Amino acid sequence: MTHQVVALGIDDIMALRVRVLRQGTPTTHCNYPEDNYPDVVHLGIVDSGDVIATSTWFAKPCPERDGVASMQLKGMAVDTSRQIGGLGRAIIDAGITHARSHGAQLVWARARDSALDFYLKCGFDIAGEGFIDEPTGMPHHIVVRPV
């Protein structure tokens, strides 16, 4: 099954972001400073009017890859009832295409350890030591993928 990935507005994706990424965490909002970057793009998949998958992409240097033209993705979330159905991978593929067309040589993310295998299956590698992310209190690693 193919999933059409489209560019959406911040208001379209926020409810899904909060629902999926803030469940069981001490933080209730899911706004990022990068949401205001001029080049920010919120990718998403919509089914019957509902946003069921999303992630947000913008140019930002990777702390583990100095001097490489890089794009970060953040806010990677698939509706709980639709996970492990290929939607996350479809969003990553579309993001890589977007990053390539904007001259990025690398894409990267701060991946929660519970999702590391997803990123590895999507062609990312782990870079650097693990750390605890403040808003979630969860263990994370940086993951990188050449474009």
Ligand SMILES: CC(C)(COP(=O)(O)OP(=O)(O)OC[C@H]1O[C@@H](n2cnc3c(N)ncnc32)[C@H](O)[C@@H]1OP(=O)(O)O)[C@@H](O)C(=O)NCCC(=O)NCCS
């Ligand atoms: C992580 C997440 C974005 C992945 O999206 P998804 O649509 O469920 O994943 P896909 O179906 O595209 O999976 C692609 C591959 O990764 C695997 N995978 C996905 N999530 C995984 C996980 N959490 N742990 C282990 N493997 C996972 C799938 O089994 C699939 O493997 P395959 O290629 O062998 O079939 C989604 O499950 C999610 O929103 N999880 C909760 C929030 C979260 O952790 N977000 C990431 C924050 S960094």
